[in-house]
Amino acid sequence: MSESPARERPPTGAVPPTGPTFVGMRGQPPQNLADVLERVLDKGIVIVGDIQVRLLDIELLTIKVRLMVASVERAQEMGINWWESDPFVSTGGEENRGNGHQDQLERRLAALEQRVAGRSTENGTDARPGERRPSEVRSAEAQTGEAQPAGDADR
Amino acid sequence: MSTAEPTVVHAYGLVPAGATPAVTEGIDSSDLATLDLGGLAAVVSELSADRYGPAAWRHHAEDPRWLEVVVRQHHAVLQSLVEQVDVLPLRLPGIHESVAVLETQFRSQWDELAEAFDRVRGHVELGAKVYLAGRDRHDEPSGEEPPPSTGRDYLQRRLDSARAREHVHAGRQAVLLDAHESLTRAATHARVNPLQDPALSGRGEPMMLNAAYLVSRARTEEFWEQARTSAEALGLEGMSLEVTGPWPPYNFTDWTWPSDGGSPA
Numbered sequence: 014m015s016e017s018p019a020r021e022r023p024p025t026g027a028v029p030p031t032g033p034t035f036v037g038m039r040g041q042p043p044q045n046l047a048d049v050l051e052r053v054l055d056k057g058i059v060i061v062g063d064i065q066v067r068l069l070d071i072e073l074l075t076i077k078v079r080l081m082v083a084s085v086e087r088a089q090e091m092g093i094n095w096w097e098s099d100p101f102v103s104t105g106g107e108e109n110r111g112n113g114h115q116d117q118l119e120r121r122l123a124a125l126e127q128r129v130a131g132r133s134t135e136n137g138t139d140a141r142p143g144e145r146r147p148s149e150v151r152s153a154e155a156q157t158g159e160a161q162p163a164g165d166a167d168r
Numbered sequence: 169m170s171t172a173e174p175t176v177v178h179a180y181g182l183v184p185a186g187a188t189p190a191v192t193e194g195i196d197s198s199d200l201a202t203l204d205l206g207g208l209a210a211v212v213s214e215l216s217a218d219r220y221g222p223a224a225w226r227h228h229a230e231d232p233r234w235l236e237v238v239v240r241q242h243h244a245v246l247q248s249l250v251e252q253v254d255v256l257p258l259r260l261p262g263i264h265e266s267v268a269v270l271e272t273q274f275r276s277q278w279d280e281l282a283e284a285f286d287r288v289r290g291h292v293e294l295g296a297k298v299y300l301a302g303r304d305r306h307d308e309p310s311g312e313e314p315p316p317s318t319g320r321d322y323l324q325r326r327l328d329s330a331r332a333r334e335h336v337h338a339g340r341q342a343v344l345l346d347a348h349e350s351l352t353r354a355a356t357h358a359r360v361n362p363l364q365d366p367a368l369s370g371r372g373e374p375m376m377l378n379a380a381y382l383v384s385r386a387r388t389e390e391f392w393e394q395a396r397t398s399a400e401a402l403g404l405e406g407m408s409l410e411v412t413g414p415w416p417p418y419n420f421t422d423w424t425w426p427s428d429g430g431s432p433a
Contacts, residue, residue, distance in 0.1 A: 046236060047364055048295060048412060053239045056418035057259030058284055060179065060273055 174217040176263040177270050180245045181416065182256040182285055185209040189252040195220065195241040203267060205274055208256075208285055211249065212270065215263070225261050246416040250292055256285045257416040284421050291382050292414035294391060296351055297364075298344060298377040301408045336405075343405045344376055347398035354391040355381035359419045376407055380419035388414065 178195060185204050194200045194213035202209040218224065220238075228234035242260055249255040264270035274281060316322035352358040359382075363375040383391045392411070399409040 045412070046240075049239055049243050050236075051361065051364070052257075052415065052418035053243050053260055054235075055259075056421065057181075057257040058281070058421040059259050060262065060264075060270075060281075061277055 174221075175214040176217045176221050176265065177212050177267055178215050178220065178242075179258050179262045179264060179270060180211045180213075180242060181249060181258050182208045182210055182281060183249060183253045187253040189249050191245055191248045191252075194245050195238060200245065203271065205271065205278075208282065210270065210274060211245065211255075212267070220263060222263070225263070243416075250414060250416040254285075254289050254291070255416050256281070256288055256421060257418050259421075288382065288417040288420055290386070291356060291384055291417055291420070292388065293417040293419055294355075294381045294383050294388070294395075294411060294413035295415060296348075296377065296379050296381065296395065297375060297410045297412075298347065298402060299371060299373040299408050299410065300340075300376055301373060301403075301406050340376070340405045340407065343401050344407065347402055347409065348377060348379060350394050350398055351379070351381055351391065354387060354394040355383045357382040357420060361419070373408075380415075382417055382420045383414075 178198075180194065180200075182205075183189065183202065185202075185207050187202075187209065189211075191200050191211070194215075196215055196219065198213035198215055200211055200213050203212050215221075239260065242262070246255060246257045264273065316325055348358070348360070359380045361378045361380065363378050366372055366374070381391065395409060395411045402409050
């Protein structure tokens, strides 16, 4: 990042620091698609619904959408945290949130992760959601709160 | 929408019962209705089951163009709501068989919904992203030095520049954390999200922070003031701050609150 601008700079070294580029969007609806997608597909409260239960595939599909717009590695990174740390895994309708069930869910999530990882590397071999019974995993969203500010981005 | 056509009910969000926000239309130009659930009301609209039912979602949900339209329309309703009343946003896909079914579902998790609503009551979400702008006061002219005459010179120079880089890096991290902490203090809660890839953010500069803040409506001025101050500090370290909002509090709807308030570890 810093190499190419360095060559363009005048040789005096007297370039002032880049001013604070504060961009406020106050009063206007934010329109950045990435921001909207991140929020609408990733966040917001989930309602247990019988249609929604059958739509579990869509939870997986939102990851695929991410894979389309984000880099593969980044999306995988997000995807993994995403599936693993979901505190709100339930059985849709059955109120069965016992531990044994959770183990089962974890195994299934691991399998889903692999599928996602597989898809992203194969990129295009799009296995349709087939025989999976989505009735037990309703929401596999992530707590993404543990992400950190960029560590190495400025190297 | 004509009753001849099978419909599904799409739910956008929850607002205080009795609120009468003026929102023009929902997805697919549908008419919005508020469904009073006692204390809270769901903002809903009826959509064509053919075009927005489960089968449509399965068919289209991998199509960013279809999804973008639905996402934007869903968001537009919530955005319009949050500018008028407190709102608890619901995630997509939010379709239900009928109003009766939706009501049963909402009631079955009423306590959680009410609790979640209480957490965002009187609040909006503001987003902050920090980008590395590319150059700053640490950048030194590099083209003037003569080429190193000896291997020792060369290594010394490399060592110096590595040290300088580390120093700059640490400085940036400190300012970044300070900015996040200051913004967090002006907010009720904060959440740090994964950094967006340049492909997603649409900007070439690396993203350094992608955070959301739950800010009391009464304190938004204070938050914006703090953002201005932080932007200056970040600017000196070659970083730029972009603040967006107010958003519906999408990032703050979880049942379980992060105990640390979402500060970066």
